[in-house]
Amino acid sequence: MESLSLPEIISYANDFSPICADCTCSTCKHHTKAYVHHLCQTKELLGLVLLMIHNMHHYMEFFEAIRSNLRNATFLAFKENIVSKYLSHIRRS
Numbered sequence: 001m002e003s004l005s006l007p008e009i010i011s012y013a014n015d016f017s018p019i020c021a022d023c024t025c026s027t028c029k030h031h032t033k034a035y036v037h038h039l040c041q042t043k044e045l046l047g048l049v050l051l052m053i054h055n056m057h058h059y060m061e062f063f064e065a066i067r068s069n070l071r072n073a074t075f076l077a078f079k080e081n082i083v084s085k086y087l088s089h090i091r092r093s
């Protein structure tokens, strides 16, 4: 699951898929990237609200995964996986 900034969604004007295919937030379940793009381009507040819903859902799931890994004493492996993904992402950018 990824978070999107406003410049990133500009390229999604004709993309009728959800922001994240595997996301279970109400934005991804009910709206497309093209629709969110349209709302942001026309400066409709709903566009920012839909992005906020998706981003908050993403953060809530991330922190739940942290709590779960702390409870299961698997946090170190979880952290190393996150750091590895982050480093490979910034190397590609």
Ligand SMILES: [Zn+2]
Residues within 6 Å of the ligand: 019, 020, 023, 024, 025, 026, 027, 028, 029, 053, 054, 055, 057
């Ligand atoms: Zn979502």
